Every structure is written in C-alpha cells, then in structure tokens.
Amino acid sequence: MLRLSLLSVALAGLVHSTSLTVLKTTTTPNGFHEAARGWNSFGIQANPNTTPSWTGFNQGNVTPECDVLATAPFKAAGYQYCSLDSGWSTNNGDQYGRLLYDPTLFDLPSFADHLHDEGLKLGVYVLPGAFCSDGNKTIKGTTIKLNSTYNGNNDGFLRCDFDFSKPGVQEWHNSVVDLFASWGVDFIKLDFVTPGSPDNGAHLVANNSGAVIAYHNAIAQSGRQMRLHISWKLERNDTYYDIWRANADSMRTDQDINNSGANNFTMWQTVQRAIDNYRQYIVLQIPKNQPISIYPDMDNLFVVNSANISGVTDAERQSIISHWIGAAANLIHGGDLENIDDLGLKLATDSDAFAAADFSAQYPMQPRNPGTGGTDAQQLQAWIGGPSDDGEAVVILANYGPAGPQAGFNTSIARVQTVSASLDDLGIDGSGWNVFNIWDKTNSSVSSGGSLSADLDEGESVFLKLTKSA
Ligand SMILES: *[C@@H]1O[C@H](CO)[C@@H](O)[C@H](O)[C@H]1NC(C)=O
Ligand SMILES: *[C@@H]1O[C@H](CO)[C@@H](O)[C@H](O)[C@H]1NC(C)=O
Numbered sequence: 001m002l003r004l005s006l007l008s009v010a011l012a013g014l015v016h017s018t019s020l021t022v023l024k025t026t027t028t029p030n031g032f033h034e035a036a037r038g039w040n041s042f043g044i045q046a047n048p049n050t051t052p053s054w055t056g057f058n059q060g061n062v063t064p065e066c067d068v069l070a071t072a073p074f075k076a077a078g079y080q081y082c083s084l085d086s087g088w089s090t091n092n093g094d095q096y097g098r099l100l101y102d103p104t105l106f107d108l109p110s111f112a113d114h115l116h117d118e119g120l121k122l123g124v125y126v127l128p129g130a131f132c133s134d135g136n137k138t139i140k141g142t143t144i145k146l147n148s149t150y151n152g153n154n155d156g157f158l159r160c161d162f163d164f165s166k167p168g169v170q171e172w173h174n175s176v177v178d179l180f181a182s183w184g185v186d187f188i189k190l191d192f193v194t195p196g197s198p199d200n201g202a203h204l205v206a207n208n209s210g211a212v213i214a215y216h217n218a219i220a221q222s223g224r225q226m227r228l229h230i231s232w233k234l235e236r237n238d239t240y241y242d243i244w245r246a247n248a249d250s251m252r253t254d255q256d257i258n259n260s261g262a263n264n265f266t267m268w269q270t271v272q273r274a275i276d277n278y279r280q281y282i283v284l285q286i287p288k289n290q291p292i293s294i295y296p297d298m299d300n301l302f303v304v305n306s307a308n309i310s311g312v313t314d315a316e317r318q319s320i321i322s323h324w325i326g327a328a329a330n331l332i333h334g335g336d337l338e339n340i341d342d343l344g345l346k347l348a349t350d351s352d353a354f355a356a357a358d359f360s361a362q363y364p365m366q367p368r369n370p371g372t373g374g375t376d377a378q379q380l381q382a383w384i385g386g387p388s389d390d391g392e393a394v395v396i397l398a399n400y401g402p403a404g405p406q407a408g409f410n411t412s413i414a415r416v417q418t419v420s421a422s423l424d425d426l427g428i429d430g431s432g433w434n435v436f437n438i439w440d441k442t443n444s445s446v447s448s449g450g451s452l453s454a455d456l457d458e459g460e461s462v463f464l465k466l467t468k469s470a
C-alpha cells in the first residue's frame with residue numbers, strides 16, 4: 001500500500017494538464033470584430049427605484065443616460081450604442097404592418113440624429129412575428145396579406161408567428177429594417193428567440209430561428225450596417241448554434257441578471273449563474289477548432305453605481321466587468337450612468353482594461369481549473385484568453401464565494417482563499433511571463449514551472465495581462 005501510494009504521487013508529479021487550445025474569433029455575420037459597448041435601458045426599466053431621475057421609459061429620460069457615453073472617458077473606451085429595450089413601439093403597425101415608435105414616448109429619427117451627432121448609435125428591441133391585428137394589411141411592395149404568412153400561433157405578446165416557408169415573410173422583414181434604416185437605427189435586439197428562450201408566460205413556438213435569418217437577410221439588403229443581437233439563453237447545440245453564428249453578432253448565454261422591482265440592480269448569486277453559463281457555452285467551443293463568429297451576451301453590466309445601488313460589493317463589481325471583458329461579452333451597461341461613483345468610472349473606462357477588451361475580442365477566455373487545467377465549474381477558478389502569436393494573454397483568478405443555487409459548483413468555502421494556478425494548469429508553461437495587474441497597476445513575473453497566485457476574499461478576483469518575457 002505504501003509503495004503504491006508513493007508511486008502514484010510520483011506519477012502525479014509527471015502528469016501534465018491537458019494542452020491548451022487557444023480560442024480565436026473571426027468577423028461576425030454583420031461585419032463586426034468586437035462585441036458592442038454601450039448602455040441598455042432594461043435594468044432601469046425593471047428597477048426604476050435605483051434611478052432617482054427616472055420618471056418612465058421615454059426619450060427625455062434615456063437621452064441623459066446615453067449622453068454620458070459621449071463624454072471623453074467613455075468615448076475613449078469605445079462605447080457607442082444607446083440600446084432601447086422593450087416598450088418604445090406601438091401595439092400595431094403602419095398600413096404595411098411595419099413597426100412604429102410610440103410618438104408619445106420617442107421621436108426616433110430625431111433621437112437617432114442626436115446620437116449620431118455625438119458619434120453614438122441607436123439600438124431598438126423587437127420580437128419575432130408581426131402583429132396579429134395587422135393580418136389584413138398588405139406587405140409593402142407586394143400583394144401579399146400578412147395573415148397569409150402566419151403559422152396560426154399567437155405568441156401572447158400580440159404577435160402572430162410566421163410560417164417561414166411562405167412568400168412575403170422576407171419582404172416584410174425587409175420593409176421593417178428599411179424603415180429602421182430610414183430612421184437611423186444601428187442595432188437590433190431580437191428577443192424571445194427559440195429554441196432557448198424561456199416562455200415566461202407567453203406561447204412561444206418551438207422554433208422561430210427563421211426570424212434570426214430573416215432579420216439578417218433584411219439588414220444585408222438594407223445597405224445600412226446594423227448589429228443583430230439575439231436573446232435569451234439560446235439553445236447551444238450545433239443545429240442551432242450554426243444558425244446563430246451565421247446570422248447574429250451576439251447571443252445571450254443566460255437569462256436576465258437584473259433584479260425586478262428592487263432598489264438595486266442585481267445579486268451576486270445571479271452573477272455566479274451568468275459566469276457559469278458562459279463557462280458552459282465556451283467549453284462547447286473548445287473542441288470545434290473553428291474561429292468563433294458570434295460574441296456572447298452575458299446580459300447588462302451592473303457595475304457603475306455604488307454597491308448599495310448595484311446590489312453587489314465593490315470587489316464583485318470589479319469581478320463582473322473583468323469576467324465580461326475576458327469573455328469578450330457585450331459591454332453594455334444597465335446601471336444609472338448619471339450617478340456613477342469613482343470606482344464605477346474606473347471600471348467602465350480604465351484604458352488598460354479596455355486594451356484587454358480589445359485583446360479578448362480576438363482571444364476569448366476559457367476556464368482552466370487550478371491544479372488540473374480542467375474546465376469544471378469551481379469556486380476557486382482560473383481562466384485564460386490567448387496566448388496570441390505575439391505572446392500576450394489575459395488571465396483571471398477568482399474566488400466566487402459560497403455557491404448560490406445555480407453557481408455550477410457547490411462548495412461553500414468561506415472568506416479569504418489562496419487561488420493558485422500553475423503555468424502548466426493554464427497550458428502556457430515553457431517560458432517566463434511578465435504579469436501586469438490590470439486594476440492594481442502592479443507588475444510581477446513568473447518563470448517556467450511557476451504559478452500565478454492570489455489571496456482572494458469571497459467575490460474577489462484578479463485580472464492579469466501576461467506578456468512573454470524576452
Ligand atoms: C380581416 O378581415 C376579415 C374580413 O373583413 C375580418 O373578418 C377579420 O376579422 C379581419 N382580421 C383582422 C385581423 O383584422
Ligand atoms: C385575411 O385577410 C383576408 C383579406 O382581407 C380576409 O379575407 C381574411 O378573412 C383574413 N383572415 C384572417 C384570419 O383574418
């Protein structure tokens with residue numbers, strides 16, 4: 001027995017971690033090379049008590065939030081998109097069944113002009129299908145009645161679903177996107193896409209992925225560049241992932257992370273779930289050996305406001321944006337940009353962090369478990385993006401704290417822990433690296449055979465930029 005265990009210790013010392021397959025991205029279907037950066041209205045719509053200036057979802061309240069994106073530090077960090085969530089449109093279409101903005105809330109052409117004058121861009125929110133009540137209207141440029149294109153399902157959001165095999169369906173999408181283009185829309189968020197989206201009380205068809213294809217084709221024929229983001233918690237198997245990655249620029253990997261009707265925006269246990277959903281998603285991409293043409297959407301960032309408004313501690317705020325950056329996820333804030341604190345400004349605009357975001361956009365991170373290099377969910381975790389051919393990489397070491405119900409891991413180790421990942425665990429042994437701590441601005445180095453290590457309290461992480469030593 002003794003000899004056997006000594007032998008296995010000796011063997012364990014020789015076992016190396018699985019080799020690292022570096023993940024890379026490529027141009028998205030609508031022509032983008034990085035995830036969108038901006039602000040979206042839904043966090044405040046769902047939690048208006050967080051935002052003293054907010055008296056309702058309308059242009060008057062959205063404008064000052066988005067104007068912050070046009071200030072120098074936000075501009076320098078690459079923010080562009082002012083994304084309106086659900087509620088900007090009327091409950092019926094025009095004479096062709098095209099979507100209309102609610103003129104009591106928004107004047108979208110003039111709002112788009114305002115944003116474009118500041119160098120920003122406008123996003124709108126849509127659902128699959130067209131209004132059931134528009135069934136007798138004729139699709140623009142055709143003699144086809146909308147009701148002849150429907151498949152018989154009313155989704156419960158006033159929309160009837162299309163039968164994507166029917167003539168006229170693509171023409172309707174073209175007419176809607178052409179109208180958006182005439183207003184100056186730059187981004188479409190298509191929600192409740194199936195398979196994947198939870199029903200949430202509606203009557204979703206099992207497969208409305210045809211809407212993703214139709215909006216993509218409509219954008220292409222419109223002559224205006226627009227992003228297409230699809231939501232929420234989309235099916236990840238190859239059958240549908242191949243549709244998403246051929247048509248959309250980002251896909252939601254989790255449900256909403258916002259609280260609802262609260263005085264603060266989110267909860268750490270929900271963030272644990274969002275990080276684990278990214279882990280599940282990205283682990284599926286490792287064996288495919290194909291460049292990734294769609295960016296993940298981990299939902300809005302709730303990091304710019306003080307801890308009591310964000311709903312997460314300062315350390316957790318820093319961990320959230322580090323993970324969203326490392327994942328190359330959309331960097332779309334959902335907080336109150338008119339009320340940011342000093343830490344919020346740093347987290348939202350730090351030039352080293354946004355240089356890392358530019359890097360991650362090409363080299364998204366993957367999990368490498370401390371001690372094994374595996375990809376499981378773990379409370380004490382390590383991640384790596386890259387290394388690039390130029391010898392650069394981004395690393396996160398994290399202590400997620402005791403597991404919430406959907407953390408993926410189920411340990412509950414309390415307080416400060418040492419999180420240590422060897423270069424072998426990370427899959428990059430064989431050379432030495434200079435290590436720059438992105439938030440703390442400190443430098444160190446690690447040589448071949450060494451480890452990266454940090455003492456981290458619950459919810460804490462370190463975000464590191466590695467450069468191969470000369
Ligand atoms: C369409 O027109 C027919 C005949 O006038 C009418 O019975 C039906 O209710 C109309 N449908 C809608 C959705 O307006
Ligand atoms: C569809 O529109 C046609 C023409 O207006 C109408 O005759 C028919 O009743 C409509 N069908 C439904 C289900 O509304």
Ligand SMILES: *[C@@H]1O[C@H](CO)[C@@H](O)[C@H](O)[C@H]1NC(C)=O
Binds near residue numbers: 164209213
């Ligand atoms: C799902 O919808 C897409 C697009 O309309 C279609 O190509 C595909 O065949 C559908 N899949 C199933 C299983 O119905």
Ligand SMILES: *[C@@H]1O[C@H](CO)[C@@H](O)[C@H](O)[C@H]1NC(C)=O
Binds near residue numbers: 237238240
């Ligand atoms: C992919 O997901 C769809 C919808 O959840 C399911 O019907 C289909 O069987 C899955 N296909 C594979 C190959 O797993």
Ligand SMILES: *[C@@H]1O[C@H](CO)[C@@H](O)[C@H](O)[C@H]1NC(C)=O
Binds near residue numbers: 256257258260261
């Ligand atoms: C986010 O807000 C929406 C709208 O209030 C709500 O339906 C949803 O449940 C919220 N998400 C969570 C995780 O509470």
Ligand SMILES: *[C@@H]1O[C@H](CO)[C@@H](O)[C@H](O)[C@H]1NC(C)=O
Binds near residue numbers: 309
């Ligand atoms: C939240 O915390 C900030 C300081 O971090 C404080 O100024 C503010 O009054 C607090 N707000 C509430 C509602 O407690």
Ligand SMILES: *[C@@H]1O[C@H](CO)[C@@H](O)[C@H](O)[C@H]1NC(C)=O
Binds near residue numbers: 263
């Ligand atoms: C955020 O709001 C929720 C729901 O109202 C509450 O349970 C929680 O304690 C709040 N979190 C913080 C950090 O204040």
Ligand SMILES: *[C@@H]1O[C@H](CO)[C@@H](O)[C@H](O)[C@H]1NC(C)=O
Binds near residue numbers: 408409410
């Ligand atoms: C949680 O821990 C139990 C007991 O160790 C184990 O059986 C179970 O598989 C774990 N679940 C997850 C999701 O890791």
Ligand SMILES: *[C@@H]1O[C@H](CO)[C@@H](O)[C@H](O)[C@H]1NC(C)=O
Binds near residue numbers: 434436441
């Ligand atoms: C850390 O290293 C970077 C270059 O790798 C350098 O620009 C920076 O000044 C260094 N910071 C400190 C505090 O030495």
